[in-house]
Amino acid sequence: MLKKERRKMRVRAQIVEHLKIGRAYYLLGLHAPEIARTAEAGQFINIRCAETLDPLLRRPFSFYSIDRDAGIIKILYEVKGRGTEILSKYKVGDFLDIMGPLGRGIDELDNGGIQVILLGGGVGGAPMAALAEKLHECGMRAIRVLLGASTMDRLIPFDVFKSLGIEVSAATEDGSLGYKGFVTDLLKKQLEKFERKDCLVYACGPKEMLKAAAEICRNKGVKCIVLMDALMACGVGACQGCALKVRDEDGVETYVRVCTEGPNFDAREVVWE
């Protein structure tokens, strides 16, 4: 465990790519070979967006893609508040102070036979891109991607998935692209189609979506791994700020740290409040 955690580090990484994607998102590529070397899908980096004391804290972002050979990691982010607003102003060639890779990677992928569904709501689709690449690398081919958003502008790009030959279904609340409604409706349909339980769902997105996905999977008896969001101060396990309530098999409730024990959790353990 300690050995694994030793890989965490803090580096100044140069920006090699910074593109606006659609109307709401940015793709940020960073040259950070030390981090890329050990980074896993599902993990994240903590970026210092501003040099000043306001905003004060780093901001966490999941890996969107990891290129070990080139030493390049990418994130896909949405401008939400001041931190991401400032981040969006950085130019290719600038350096960013980042910490990573943080959190646990997703490592339950060996079960080759299983059918995998990757579910992403809004920018929550970002970590699914890294996950798809990893699954594909591991030889997994039975992958389906379901992406949802309020409107088409807020869907993440399909290209990563398409280039891997993975089928993508989209849902938008306003019907501007794909199915009109919630992406969890697509999940329900998909699971009904499968009629089998050796299926694994990974989900990331707004809490309400995760909660709905968790319930759908539970009803179907399908395992669902959720990538949880939390306000974070340290990102390394020191502050206990990112507490999430979980319930073990005996029904005992405790708090775990999203940054350290997560960010990915078995949806059945999460206490949805």
Place this chain on the structure above:
Amino acid sequence: MLKKERRKMRVRAQIVEHLKIGRAYYLLGLHAPEIARTAEAGQFINIRCAETLDPLLRRPFSFYSIDRDAGIIKILYEVKGRGTEILSKYKVGDFLDIMGPLGRGIDELDNGGIQVILLGGGVGGAPMAALAEKLHECGMRAIRVLLGASTMDRLIPFDVFKSLGIEVSAATEDGSLGYKGFVTDLLKKQLEKFERKDCLVYACGPKEMLKAAAEICRNKGVKCIVLMDALMACGVGACQGCALKVRDEDGVETYVRVCTEGPNFDAREVVWE
């Protein structure tokens, strides 16, 4: 008085020029016709350098040049701390939130016959450029400029003065350019040469320099106007933060506001502490 103050305003001004000057200074040109229209040499603007809450306050900068026709004002500034550091990152085309023109302009210039000496220490030379232009405009020709700095890199450019046909003498503490020593030594020599008292000295720079200049002038019986620096919060007279102790003819000491009653004061009134 109220009428004059009414001219103060807050505008978003576009950057039309932003150049690094020497190793230490920046020249910043702003399109702000409303401010340029009424701006006077000796006044200043208050710039919001950062969009965040840290640094919190605006930063004051004297007019370096005022072009009413083009609606362009310029400042010359030194990167001192975080505010000016952030300011230096802005690019031509960006907008800045500025307030001005603030403070009293210098308006004692009608006495055409007088010999004027403009004394500037370091970036304190900046307002002397606007003043030289104003004096020249008023028909004054008997102007001498004395500029000092620790080293030649920290002398402000001579070009504004030269283009007006005004003679510039420089002093550097390390002797890298001009006289080796303090610029106040040059002032002393100059005043000795003149042997006449109908001379007026304007001075801006570090406090120690102003104090020395004030004493030299007092000994020679020459009037000296000093442009004072102070930490400022509001810049408009509301906070009482920029207090300066002055002594009137009867020896009564009071505090005045550098931003409102100044920034220029008769050196004999200033209580040097």
Place this chain on the structure above:
Amino acid sequence: MSIEVDLSIDIAGIKMQNPVITASGTFGFGLDYLHYYDVNKLGAVVVKSITKNKREGNPPPRIIETPAGLLNSIGLANPGIDFFIKEVIPQMDSIRIPVIVSIAGDEIEEYVELASRLDKQDRVAALELNISCPNVKKGGLEFSTSAEQVEKLTVSVRKATSLPIIVKLSPNVTDIVEIAQAAAAGGAHALSLINTVLGMVIDVKMRKPVLGNKKGGLAGPAIRPIAVRMVWDVSQAVDIPVIGMGGICTAEDALQFIMAGASAVAVGTWNFVNPTAPLDIIDGLKEFCIKEGVKDIKELIGCSWK
């Protein structure tokens, strides 16, 4: 879409068209900012604290920036009550909104004298008792930290004037609720909170405090969470209205105070950075109400605990 939103508020008989006012000491006598916008759009103006005699204030430096904050030791620099009545009030003709006059003193008698003199001034809508200025050696801190003194002061001032009385509280106490209740018991019509938080910055090159007066009062966004917490506690404990302040920059900040229980809010330090912020806040409050279907902003007062 545009519905009518009622932003007006009546605090102890002070009728304001909206709940946004300026904090004492950050807006001069309401005249310095006349050039920037129409001050008459505000809910009210609170002027710089006035004392019996002219006060020169503390030696400079009087201000120093801190992270998201401003430390000041102005020391109640003001021209004194005579000058204020003779010279300043007549200049206030162009101000048509309520003018709240802040008064400060070293002893109860001084407050009483100030109050009775201002009682006769038509332009004065209310008095704010600044009992909490940390920059004055005598008085100042004592009043603000002793519930007994605060009650006594309030009772005495009430006897001297029929003007509404707002007591302005200091955050530099163990239990601000106790002080608030004392002011209420003494007959205060409203409370203002918070004044500045005692602080210090040291100049490490000079090896001494930056401020001429050594200590100062911390204001600005840095102290906002402290102020919101105190407004939350006090407004639940007293029946009189609370005017909230401390680091307010935006409509969202103002809403935090209103939802914590403030009936009105005051903008202080942020005036220096953005002189038109009070107007932006008024617009922002209206916008919030429209978006959230709130017809009367009074519905939001204390809604986070009600």
Place this chain on the structure above:
Amino acid sequence: MSIEVDLSIDIAGIKMQNPVITASGTFGFGLDYLHYYDVNKLGAVVVKSITKNKREGNPPPRIIETPAGLLNSIGLANPGIDFFIKEVIPQMDSIRIPVIVSIAGDEIEEYVELASRLDKQDRVAALELNISCPNVKKGGLEFSTSAEQVEKLTVSVRKATSLPIIVKLSPNVTDIVEIAQAAAAGGAHALSLINTVLGMVIDVKMRKPVLGNKKGGLAGPAIRPIAVRMVWDVSQAVDIPVIGMGGICTAEDALQFIMAGASAVAVGTWNFVNPTAPLDIIDGLKEFCIKEGVKDIKELIGCSWK
């Protein structure tokens, strides 16, 4: 040019190679940051406060950023003393600098029990009594605001252990000097200040406090001037050494505290932003001393008022 600078400091028998330590609750058990740098370069490590029983902590959200600050309501989440002694201490083998263990309790008896159990642990260099955590309903605030209680607690804990005792003070009091003197009178070997300042942030969309526990403690650069002021006051009033903290990010910040009278300084919130800040601060202190011709950093302690 490079002269030898003595950065070492001895606080109540705790020998530190330099005066830079980590603040309780911001550095876990000293193990989370082992990956980032050699923790053994610090002066000492203060671990997260330990209680008798395991504590789950407060409901999330537990943290929210504020202007230049961090509001937290962790609620003393910790695994309890049994786990700490059995599982954590053995893992601390790689830490060779003094380990200061922070303890917290609801009653004096709890502190006493914790102290006597830790008394037997070789790895423990000193105890810090956290009497000022604002996030615990019972105990917490009461201890920290009553001079009498603080003295009683200190006396009781001293009887239970021969370890040096550091009492950590709360800033949420009218007169911190009075509390500091009570701790000193009770036999404290040193004082730590400040703990966090009580605060609140309201989510205006949800119309309720952001934190699950409603109120929290404000830390970070925002509170630095408040902390420096308190260190200045306390260190002039007591004869025991003071450990200063509150918003320290840089060597200059640390020097402010040292010049205000602190014998050592602790880095808290800033660890989260810049985990190697303590090392940068140590380097910066050394550099400052070299530039200013200071041979022993102890010369700078309290130099702004001495």
